[in-house]
Amino acid sequence: MASRNQNKPPPRTPLTKISNQDDGPNDKRRKVTTGRIMGSTAASRRRQATAVVSNRQDAAVGGNAESVNEELESVKVEFTKEEVDVLINEKIRAKKFDLKGKMEQMNELINKLKLCIKWFQSNEEEHIQELEKLKSLLESAESRCTETETAMKNKEEELNKVIAELKQNIALLQNKLAEQESLKLDAINAHKREKEAMEELEKVHASLIEEHQRAKHEIMDVNQKFASVNADHKRLQEYNKSLQHYNRQLQADVATANDSVKRIEKEKSAIVENLSTLRGHHNLLQEQLTSSKALQDEAIKKKESLGSEIVILRGELQQVREDRDRQLSHVEELNATVAKYKDTTGKSFAMLDDLTSKSNALEERCSSQTEQIQILQHQLAAANEKLKITDLSTSEIRAEFEKKNRVVSELQERLREAELQIADGENLRKKLHNTILELKGNIRVFCRVRPLLPDDSHGTDPAVAFPTSGELVGRGIDLIQSGQKYPFTFDKVFSYDASQQDVFVEISQLVQSALDGYKVCVFAYGQTGSGKTFTMMGRPEAPEQKGLIPRSLEQIFQTSQALKTQGWRFKMQASMLEIYNETIRDLLSPRSTSSDIIRTENGGSGKQYAIRHDANGNTYVSDLTIVDVCSINEVSSLLQQAAQSRSVGKTDMNEQSSRSHFVFTLRIYGTNESTEQQVQGVLNLIDLAGSERLARSGATGDRLKETQAINKSLSCLSDVIFALAKKEDHAPFRNSKLTYLLQPCLGGNSKTLMFVNISPDPSSTNESLCSLRFAARVNSCEIGIPRRQTIRPLESSRLSCG
Ligand code: ADP
Ligand code: MG
Numbered sequence: 104m105a106s107r108n109q110n111k112p113p114p115r116t117p118l119t120k121i122s123n124q125d126d127g128p129n130d131k132r133r134k135v136t137t138g139r140i141m142g143s144t145a146a147s148r149r150r151q152a153t154a155v156v157s158n159r160q161d162a163a164v165g166g167n168a169e170s171v172n173e174e175l176e177s178v179k180v181e182f183t184k185e186e187v188d189v190l191i192n193e194k195i196r197a198k199k200f201d202l203k204g205k206m207e208q209m210n211e212l213i214n215k216l217k218l219c220i221k222w223f224q225s226n227e228e229e230h231i232q233e234l235e236k237l238k239s240l241l242e243s244a245e246s247r248c249t250e251t252e253t254a255m256k257n258k259e260e261e262l263n264k265v266i267a268e269l270k271q272n273i274a275l276l277q278n279k280l281a282e283q284e285s286l287k288l289d290a291i292n293a294h295k296r297e298k299e300a301m302e303e304l305e306k307v308h309a310s311l312i313e314e315h316q317r318a319k320h321e322i323m324d325v326n327q328k329f330a331s332v333n334a335d336h337k338r339l340q341e342y343n344k345s346l347q348h349y350n351r352q353l354q355a356d357v358a359t360a361n362d363s364v365k366r367i368e369k370e371k372s373a374i375v376e377n378l379s380t381l382r383g384h385h386n387l388l389q390e391q392l393t394s395s396k397a398l399q400d401e402a403i404k405k406k407e408s409l410g411s412e413i414v415i416l417r418g419e420l421q422q423v424r425e426d427r428d429r430q431l432s433h434v435e436e437l438n439a440t441v442a443k444y445k446d447t448t449g450k451s452f453a454m455l456d457d458l459t460s461k462s463n464a465l466e467e468r469c470s471s472q473t474e475q476i477q478i479l480q481h482q483l484a485a486a487n488e489k490l491k492i493t494d495l496s497t498s499e500i501r502a503e504f505e506k507k508n509r510v511v512s513e514l515q516e517r518l519r520e521a522e523l524q525i526a527d528g529e530n531l532r533k534k535l536h537n538t539i540l541e542l543k544g545n546i547r548v549f550c551r552v553r554p555l556l557p558d559d560s561h562g563t564d565p566a567v568a569f570p571t572s573g574e575l576v577g578r579g580i581d582l583i584q585s586g587q588k589y590p591f592t593f594d595k596v597f598s599y600d601a602s603q604q605d606v607f608v609e610i611s612q613l614v615q616s617a618l619d620g621y622k623v624c625v626f627a628y629g630q631t632g633s634g635k636t637f638t639m640m641g642r643p644e645a646p647e648q649k650g651l652i653p654r655s656l657e658q659i660f661q662t663s664q665a666l667k668t669q670g671w672r673f674k675m676q677a678s679m680l681e682i683y684n685e686t687i688r689d690l691l692s693p694r695s696t697s698s699d700i701i702r703t704e705n706g707g708s709g710k711q712y713a714i715r716h717d718a719n720g721n722t723y724v725s726d727l728t729i730v731d732v733c734s735i736n737e738v739s740s741l742l743q744q745a746a747q748s749r750s751v752g753k754t755d756m757n758e759q760s761s762r763s764h765f766v767f768t769l770r771i772y773g774t775n776e777s778t779e780q781q782v783q784g785v786l787n788l789i790d791l792a793g794s795e796r797l798a799r800s801g802a803t804g805d806r807l808k809e810t811q812a813i814n815k816s817l818s819c820l821s822d823v824i825f826a827l828a829k830k831e832d833h834a835p836f837r838n839s840k841l842t843y844l845l846q847p848c849l850g851g852n853s854k855t856l857m858f859v860n861i862s863p864d865p866s867s868t869n870e871s872l873c874s875l876r877f878a879a880r881v882n883s884c885e886i887g888i889p890r891r892q893t894i895r896p897l898e899s900s901r902l903s904c905g
Contacts, residue, residue, distance in 0.1 A: 553634035620782030622853030629860030631793030828884030
C-alpha cells in the first residue's frame with residue numbers, strides 16, 4: 104500500500120560545490136543575514152534566535168532535532184523583505200570538501216528559512232484574521248448602510264409622496280385660488296360696472312328729478328304768466344270797453360255839438376238880426392268851436408293810438424296764447440317724460456335692487472372665498488413648513504448616508520490594502536516556496552484531475568477524493584480503488600473545477616523565470632484522455648480554455664514589453680517538434696506530412712534532426728525549423744500550423760497526437776543595453792504521449808511498436824529521473840530521443856515541473872494509480888539546483904529582435 108510518506112524526499116545530501124561563477128552582477132543570493140527580531144528587546148531576541156539556530160545545530164549534531172523544532176516554535180522572529188530576499192539568495196560557502204561545514208551552513212540556512220516561513224505563516228494568519236475582521240466589519244457596515252439606504256429610500260419615497268400630494272394640493276388650491284380670484288375679479292368688475300350703472304342711473308334719476316322740478320317750476324311760472332296774461336287781457340278788455348264807451352260819449356258829444364251849431368245858426372239868423380249884437384257872441388262861439396275842434400282831433404288821435412295799442416295788445420295776446428299753448432304742450436310733454444321717467448326710475452330701482460342683492464351675494468361669496476383662500480394659504484404655509492422639515496430631515500439622512508458611505512469606502516480602502524498585503528504576502532510565500540523547492544532541487548509535481556466527461560462510465564462515483572481540511576487542502580489527493588484509499592501529496596493538486604487560469608497562476612512565476620535566464624521545462628504526464636493536451640494547449644479558440652502554452656507565451660510577450668522600459672530587449676525563437684516512434688518530426692517544416700515520418704524513419708529524407716548539446720547546456724536539433732517570433736499573434740499562427748501538422752498524422756483507431764510527444768521550445772535571448780547584461784532562457788512545454796501500459800492498450804502490429812516506443816521513452820524518462828535522484832554517475836539520457844532532447848532541462852540546471860493528469864473515471868483507476876505513484880517518485884527526486892544563464896557582455900552576439 105502506498106502511503107503519503109512515499110513521496111517525501113530522502114534527507115538532503117550536502118552540496119558538493121556551489122559555484123557562483125554564473126551569478127550575474129545583480130544576483131542577490133550571495134548575501135545572507137539572519138532574520139530581524141522586532142520590539143524593544145530586539146537585540147536580545149536576535150541573540151535568542153541565533154542561539155536557537157546554533158542550539159538547533161548542536162542538537163542536530165546530537166541527534167535531538169525535535170526539541171530544536173519546539174524551541175524554534177517558541178521564538179517570535181520577524182523579517183523584512185530585504186532580509187527575506189537576502190535569505191532566499193543566500194549562497195553556501197565552504198571549502199570544497201568541507202562537507203560538515205556545508206551541512207552546518209545548510210542546516211543553518213534551512214533553520215532560518217523555517218523561521219522565516221513560520222514568521223510568514225503567522226503573518227499570513229494575522230493578515231487573514233484582519234481581513235476577515237475587516238470583511239465582517241465591511242459586511243456589517245454594508246448591511247447597515249443598505250438598511251439605512253432602504254429606510255432612507257422608503258422615507259424619501261414617503262416624503263416624495265407627501266410632497267407630491269402637497270404639491271398636487273397646492274396646485275389644486277392654486278387653481279382654485281386662481282379660479283376664485285378670477286371669479287372675484289369678475290364679480291368685482293361686475294360689481295363695479297353695476298355700481299357705475301347705478302351711479303349713472305342715480306345721476307339720471309337726480310337729473311330727471313331736477314328736470315321734473317324745473318318743469319314743475321316752469322309749469323308754475325307758465326301758469327302764473329298765464330294768469331297774469333289773463334289778468335292783462337281782462338284789464339285790456341275792460342280798458343277797451345271803457346274806450347268804446349268814451350268814444351260813444353264823444354260821438355254823442357259831437358251830435359249834441361252839431362245840434363247846438365244848428366240851433367246856434369238859427370239863433371245866428373235870429374242873432375244876425377241881432378247880428379251886431381250877436382257878432383260878438385258869434386266870435387265867441389267861433390272860438391269855442393275851434394277849441395272844440397282841437398279837442399276832437401286830439402280825441403281822434405287818442406282813439407287811433409288806442410286802436411294801434413289794442414292791435415299790439417291783440418298781437419301780444421295772440422303771442423301769449425301761442426306761448427301758453429306751447430307751454431301747455433311742453434308741460435304735457437314734460438308730464439309724459441316725467442311719467443316715462445317715473446316708469447324708468449321704477450324699473451331702474453328694481454334693477455338697482457336686483458343688482459344690489461346680486462352684489463351683496465357676490466360680496467358674500469367673495470368674503471367666503473377670501474376666507475377659503477386664507478384657509479388655503481394657512482394650509483400652504485403649513486405644507487411649506489412640513490416640506491422644510493422633511494427637507495431638513497432628508498439632508499440629515501443624506502449627510503448620515505454620506506458619512507456611512509465614507510466609512511464604507513474607508514473600509515473598502517483598508518480591505519483593498521489588506522488584500523494587497525495578502526497578495527504581496529502570497530507572492531512572497533510563492534517565492535519562498537519556490538526558493539525552498541529550488542534549494543531542495545526537486546522536480547516539482549502538480550496533479551490535475553479533469554472533470555468527469557459525458558463519455559466516462561456513468562453511475563459510479565469518481566475514483567478520486569480531495570482532503571477538505573487540514574494542511575493537505577490543495578495538496579493532497581486520495582485515489583480510491585476497490586474500497587481502499589491511496590493518499591498522495593504533491594506541490595499542488597488541482598481538482599475538477601480548477602480553471603485554466605487557476606492552473607496558469609501557479610506556474611506563471613516559473614514561466615517568468617525563463618525571461619530571467621533560466622531553463623524551464625514543464626511537461627504533462629498521464630494516460631490518454633486524462634487532460635494533458637487540454638492542460639498544455641487547451642482550446643485556443645475559447646479564450647477561457649486556452650492552455651498553459653498560449654498563456655505562458657502571452658505572459659512572456661507582455662513582460663518582455665514591460666521590461667523594455669528598463670532597457671531590456673528580447674529576441675525569441677520558437678520551434679515545435681514531435682517525437683513519434685523514436686523519430687523527430689518538425690512541426691513547423693513547410694512540407695510536414697505523415698510521409699515525412701516514414702521517410703525519416705527509413706532514412707529516406709535528407710533531414711537528420713540530430714540532437715546536439717553545446718558546452719553552455721544549450722540544445723540544438725539540426726534541420727529543425729526555428730522561427731523568430733516577436734508577438735503572440737505570430738506564435739498563435741505557429742501553434743495552429745503545428746496542430747495542423749499533427750492532425751495530418753491521425754490514424755483511424757487512435758489519435759496519433761496521443762501516441763507522440765509534443766515539444767514546444769521557446770528560446771529567449773535578452774540584453775540590457777544600460778546594464779550590459781545578457782540572459783538566455785529556454786521554455787520547454789511538453790505534452791507527453793499517453794502513459795498507458797501495453798496490456799491496457801491491447802495493441803498489435805504497428806500499434807504494438809508505437810506503444811513499445813512510448814513505453815520505452817517514458818520508462819527512459821523515469822530511469823533518467825531516478826538515476827539523477829540517486830546521484831548516479833551516469834544517467835541514461837541517450838536511451839531515448841525524449842530524454843536526450845531534455846537532458847539540459849533534467850540535468851540539474853533547469854527548473855522542471857511535471858503535471859500528472861488524472862482521469863476521475865473509475866475504469867481508469869489502475870492507470871491513475873500508476874501515474875500517481877510515478878509522479879510521487881518524481882516529486883521526491885532531487886536533480887540539482889537551477890542556475891540562471893547569463894552571458895558576459897563581451898560574449899554577446901547577434902541579439903537584435905525585440
Ligand atoms: P490527453 O491529451 O491526455 O489525451 P485531452 O487533453 O485530449 O487528453 O482530454 C481528453 C478530453 O477531456 C478532451 O475532450 C478534453 O477537452 C477534456 N478535458 C480534459 N481536461 C479537462 C478539463 N480540465 N476540463 C474540461 N475538459 C477537459
Ligand atoms: Mg493529448
